Amino acid sequence: MSLDGSVGLQWLRYRGGGTMLAWLLHRLTGLGIVLFVGTHVIAAFFLQQLGSDLAITITAIYESWAFQVIVYFCVIYHVINGLRIIILDLWPQLLEYQHEAIWLQWFIIIPIYGLSIFVLIQHGLIGG
Amino acid sequence: MLLRSRQVPQLGWNLEYIMWIFMRISGLAMAFLGATGMALAFLMGARTQMDLPTLMRWSFFPNPNHVVNSNIPDVTQGWANGFWQVMEILIISFAATHGFNGVRMVIEDYIDHSLWRPFLRGVLFALWLFSLLVAIYVILAS
Numbered sequence: 023m024s025l026d027g028s029v030g031l032q033w034l035r036y037r038g039g040g041t042m043l044a045w046l047l048h049r050l051t052g053l054g055i056v057l058f059v060g061t062h063v064i065a066a067f068f069l070q071q072l073g074s075d076l077a078i079t080i081t082a083i084y085e086s087w088a089f090q091v092i093v094y095f096c097v098i099y100h101v102i103n104g105l106r107i108i109i110l111d112l113w114p115q116l117l118e119y120q121h122e123a124i125w126l127q128w129f130i131i132i133p134i135y136g137l138s139i140f141v142l143i144q145h146g147l148i149g150g
Numbered sequence: 151m152l153l154r155s156r157q158v159p160q161l162g163w164n165l166e167y168i169m170w171i172f173m174r175i176s177g178l179a180m181a182f183l184g185a186t187g188m189a190l191a192f193l194m195g196a197r198t199q200m201d202l203p204t205l206m207r208w209s210f211f212p213n214p215n216h217v218v219n220s221n222i223p224d225v226t227q228g229w230a231n232g233f234w235q236v237m238e239i240l241i242i243s244f245a246a247t248h249g250f251n252g253v254r255m256v257i258e259d260y261i262d263h264s265l266w267r268p269f270l271r272g273v274l275f276a277l278w279l280f281s282l283l284v285a286i287y288v289i290l291a292s
Contacts, residue, residue: 053252060249090203142203
């Protein structure tokens with residue numbers, strides 16, 4: 023490979039930068055939420071009914087702050103990006119500004135997520 | 151790589167179109183239910199008596215088990231219990247349907263119109279029904 027700038031991060035340019043990244047992240051965060059909530063529901067059932075050790079282990083995993091940091095990103099990103107999709111679907115003439123909409127959405131996501139993560143990591147997690 | 155374009159759902163009474171509308175309505179509904187749960191938690195004193203993870207849990211699944219270690223008043227008394235159970239059942243119904251339909255859309259982007267499609271739809275439908283019933287049982291039993 024030559025060193026003319028074609029090395030690395032090419033996948034980001036597949037079918038166009040920000041919009042493709044938004045689509046990809048929407049899928050990945052959605053699948054992440056399904057995985058987490060599905061596991062959580064089943065583990066909660068076994069914890070409530072049997073008090074099983076496996077359920078206690080799973081609960082300890084998703085009560086750890088590292089796991090919460092990931093889950094919180096999935097939820098915040100999926101919600102804000104989903105709202106952008108809904109708004110652009112309801113007013114299709116705004117699609118002309120979808121790149122600006124994606125920048126705007128990152129300007130909303132980053133402060134909300136950053137502040138929450140700051141509080142999360144600073145105070146740690148208390149189970150409950 | 152084989153590139154297949156995605157079919158635009160036709161207007162009318164078919165699964166793709168109904169689910170297209172449902173994804174948007176349920177997404178908005180979950181956002182509003184989460185905001186309602188969070189607002190009511192603040193009214194009950196979350197600002198001084200809850201840590202952030204508890205507030206997150208309370209927003210998206212207002213279950214008494216989620217706040218046992220906080221100083222929120224007992225929410226299993228009288229009408230409050232029924233109210234929060236209805237909130238939980240609404241939010242988990244929207245979430246399970248939204249989530250499993252999302253998985254269906256992702257899977258069907260990567261498979262042909264072969265026998266895999268009805269088979270995987272059946273598997274997802276069974277998983278959806280099972281997790282929904284389990285969740286509602288957990289809500290009513292806690």
